[in-house]
Amino acid sequence: METRGLWWNIHDFPHYREIFYTLFYISVLFFIYGFYLKIKNWSRGKLKNNFNNIPNRLKNMFEKSFFHKGWEKYKVLRLAHGLVFFGFFALWIGTDILTVQDKMPVYFFRGLFYKVYSLAMDLSGILMLFGLLIFTYIRYIQKPKRLDNYQNDWFQLVYLALFVIIGFLIEGLRQSATNQIEPYAPLGALIAGGFQGLSYDMQKSIHLTLWWLHSLQTFSFIALIPFTKFNHIFIAPVNLFFADSEPKGKLTTPFNLVEILEMENPPEDFAQSVSGIEDFSWKDLMDLDACTACGRCHEVCPATNSEKPLSPKQVILDLKQIMYGKPLQKSVVSDLISPETLWSCTSCNACVESCPVGINQLSKIIDLRRTLIHENKAPNNLLNTLKNIRSRSNPWGQPPEDREKWTEGLDVPMIDATGEFEYLYWIGCAGAYDSRNQNISKTMVKLLKKASVKFVILGKKEKCTGDTARRAGDEGLFQELAIENIEVFKSKNIKKIITHCPHCFNTFKNEYPEFGLKDVEIIHHTEILWDLIKAGKLNMTREISEEITYHDSCYLGRHNGQYNTSRNILNKIPGLKYTEMKNSRERGTCCGGGGAQLWYEAPGKQINVMRLNEIKDSGAKAAATACPFCTIMLETARTLDKSTEPPKVQDISELVARAIL
Ligand code: SF4
Ligand code: SF4
Structure with missing residues (x-):
């Protein structure tokens, strides 16, 4: 019967078994010691509970490490x-x-x-x-x-x-x-x-x-x-197992003002900043060891691609150097990672989405931005934006009393002047103050009325959601706004909110619950439009014979997984020829306006111009958007475009209105 001796030809070697197994056990000791050092290193970080929802964690680990999900x-x-x-x-x-x-x-x-x-x-x-x-x-x-x-x-x-x-x-x-x-x-x-x-x-x-x-x-x-890099055989699956399971669009919460305000003896300085490696969580430190330097985050980052001084891969590798003892004179930000690097991020989440080993580059960038804000080291125009939000409740610094000016001449139902209503239509700062987006708000109001939706707006009672403040690193300002807005929702018994802006949508849906927003349904404007179309309350009968593509908003798509609703609407418009861009859905290129970049852009090429060129490359004559920030960024890119007829930019609601009204 076929077989072979296990130790064929080795038998004659003196003490072959003893030597073989001694070497084996020594190597195992090195293996254990090496991982002991790693675990010791990670335990320098702050506590974080990434042990919940074990079945989902196992699923994520197996799908991504064994079946290469995400490598398509x-x-x-x-x-x-x-x-x-x-x-x-x-x-x-x-x-x-x-x-x-x-x-x-x-x-x-x-x-x-x-x-x-x-x-x-x-x-x-x-x-x-x-x-x-x-x-x-x-x-x-x-x-x-x-x-x-x-x-x-x-x-x-x-x-x-x-x-x-x-x-x-x-x-x-x-x-x-x-x-x-x-x-x-x-x-x-x-x-x-x-x-x-x-x-x-x-x-x-x-x-x-x-x-x-x-x-x-x-x-x-x-x-x-x-x-060596072979360690990814073990660290990658473990890191995937412990990957953050919270909604993708939710940033970490370094302190909670609601809890602090309820304390009898609140701490004086609760605004934690990251100056040393120990200020990150243990999972952040494990992330640094898990990085295989594959560069996928580098490849998809709009900041890197527009030659701004940021590569998410380099941020991770730099932090890893610090973890392994690169001496620091002052702090992480001053010594190794420049402020300009951190201010280049649009918070688009493309890096996180593309990382095969479950690393969250964005949360580390925001942690470091919080440090810059704590040390008052933000660029001037960003500091002005934050000042505007703090003093006037909108990033443009427009008078709060002008927030409902766009409604003049329109019969828009105001919350205090309307009896029964089902929805609050949340306009957002862009929809209220930016002239291009004011027109879109007006269009949306007409559509809601046409479909007999019982809705109201808050008018002057609306304030910035704090999305920009949080992503710029001003956590305190964000939480103050969250608490104030939630108070208004509670006092007005709001149960359903339609947001026009995906940033507001994300903040309400994923971030406000931690500060007390409970049992309130958050709906993006494209979702209600699609529901109304399906219910036959909005009948799109007029042809739009144009070739149109769709620009995915990062905060609707990558952060919240909504890719299909807008496409469903576009495909339902009579005569419309839908074209997909090369970089779309999970790989859609950011417009460059998220993460407070609408008010500050780091040196380098313009991301919005890059994206407009991708729209042109698709052959479409227009791009549909579902986000006021994207609309502003792409409209700005159009003004810079040299071609005779750059692609038009239209909100989904405007296209629906064209097909109906
Ligand atoms: S979030 Fe977007 S812009 Fe920021 S580092 Fe990641 S890929 Fe780059
Ligand atoms: S995608 Fe992930 S593993 Fe690859 S370089 Fe970026 S952080 Fe490292």
Whole structure:
């Protein structure tokens, strides 16, 4: 019956078992010590509860690490990683089977089991080599910009390739020397043919040398895992397991004013800032170790792509350097990461969405922005914007009494002058003060009236939601506004809110509940429009014979997973030819206006111009939007565009109105 001796040709080596297992246990000790150091490092961070909802965490971990969910854009890379991952996994299991057989009194390593085992090991090795070849091609021939090719990347590839190649040579030498050619281990059998010209003794001595080399390589691999990029084999799935499970659009809450106001002896300085690595949470620190420098976040970041001084990948790698002891004179922000880097972020979440190992780059950037605000180090126009929000409840600094000026001449139902109502239509600062968006608010009012929706607006009682303040790092201002707005909602018994702006939508839906907004349904304006269309209350009968694309708002799409509603509406408009842009949905390019960037833009190219060019590249003659910030940014880009007829920008509600009114 087919089998082979587990220690064939090694028996004669003095104390082979003792040496083998001693080296193995030493390597395991290095492995444990290495991960102990890592865990010790992570535990320097602040407490954070990422232990809830275990089934979902397991699902996320398995889907993303084993099944490569989220790698759809990187088809070749996914194939290569899959081949190396599963090939390596199978070889690892195969080695474990040998160890088990060595310790077991019952001999099962023979017959059909042995044949299947040999075939599986051969195929795994071949597939793994093939995957490594693809990796090498991508990294050293294709050379995508997102990869830096440092960190001894070549070492990992060569190390793994040698691992497999030496394994095959050992296999071939054994088959040749024992004259037991095994067709069920085809590559081993093929290699065996190459050794047949050598003498038996020569084959045995080469086999013995390579066998020990292979063993040493295995043990050094185990020992090196925690200290090299190989550690992602373990850290990546664990980091995915502990990934933040809160809504994507919700930022962290470093303190809670509602709770502080209820304290008998509130602390004097509760505004925590991040000046050292210990000020991050333990999960933030684990993130730093989980980064494989794959550069996907770098590739999708609109700030990086517009040559602004920010690369989310570099932020993570810089923080990692600090975690591993890069000495700081003052603080993280002053020494390694420049304020300009932090102010370049649009909070679009593309980096978080693209990261294969569950890292949250955005939350770290916002944490560091909070430090800058705490130290009063924001750029002047941003400080002015925050001052405007604080003193006039809107970022433009317009008089609060002008908030309802756009309603003049329109019969818009005001909350205090209307009896029964179902919805509060939340206009938002842009809809109330920006002339382009005022027209959109008017259009939306007409549509709601046409569909006989019972709604009111707050008029002068409306205040900024605080989205801009929070993303600029002014947590205190955000929470003050949240508390004030929630108080108004409660006093007016508001149960359903239609927001025009996705930023307001996100803030109410995902961030206000922590400050007391409960049992209130938050609806984006595209959602109610689609519901009214489906219910036959808005009948779009007039043709719009235009080719139109849709620009995804980051705060509707990536932050809240709403990609289809606007597209459904557009596809329902008679005559409209819908065109999808290359960068759309999860990979949609930001307009450049989020994260307080509407009022401050770091040096570099203009992101809105970049996005307008993508709209032009799609061939569409117009782009539909669902966000006032996007509308402002793209309209501004149109004014800068040199072409005779840049694509038009229209809110979804305007297109619906054109098809009806
Ligand atoms: S949130 Fe967007 S702009 Fe900010 S670092 Fe990530 S990808 Fe870049
Ligand atoms: S943060 Fe994530 S996406 Fe960015 S380089 Fe690191 S592993 Fe890749």
